[in-house]
Amino acid sequence: MLLSELPTGALAHVAQLQTRSADLDEAALQRLAELGFLPGEPVQVVQRGPGGREPLAVMVGDALFALRLAEAVCIEVALDGAAKLAEGQA
Template sequence: MTPVAPLSPAAASDPGTLCLVDLPVHRVTTIAGLASQGGEAFAGVLQRLGELGFMVGETISVLQRGPGGREPLAVQVGDTVFALRRHEASCIQVKVPA
């Protein structure tokens, strides 16, 4: 797998990608990259997500959303399940599922 580098603003707004927060539950897709609207404040979040295995090309799906459809989001990356806050999930860009 390729290490995740922050996406450029143009790539983050690519019509072929969407934010993980917007991915419907149980829809399987792949990670396109990590992007943040928060600038330097989110640099640590992006680094940590990469360290946890959120890598370009990895299979990902949202398994469940918290109460009221909010947070946490239970997501599966490969064979591992994570609980993410909305601001963390908003940093993950995925390919639009077919």
């Protein structure tokens, strides 16, 4: 699942970074990694911009960042256990 698809409030962790947007190159992925978007780090979309779009307010670890959708589609996440159960019951 991509970070851009993660439901607001759902708990997940970063699985990997991968270029999926023509707007971002390897240097941009490196900057995301330097901000803390590293495999295994906990991540949560806290809030979305107007109309459910961008920017996305994202917690990674203990830090809050605003990301564009072009950045969020480059971050693959995996839902945490409780979130998987809730998603399966919906």
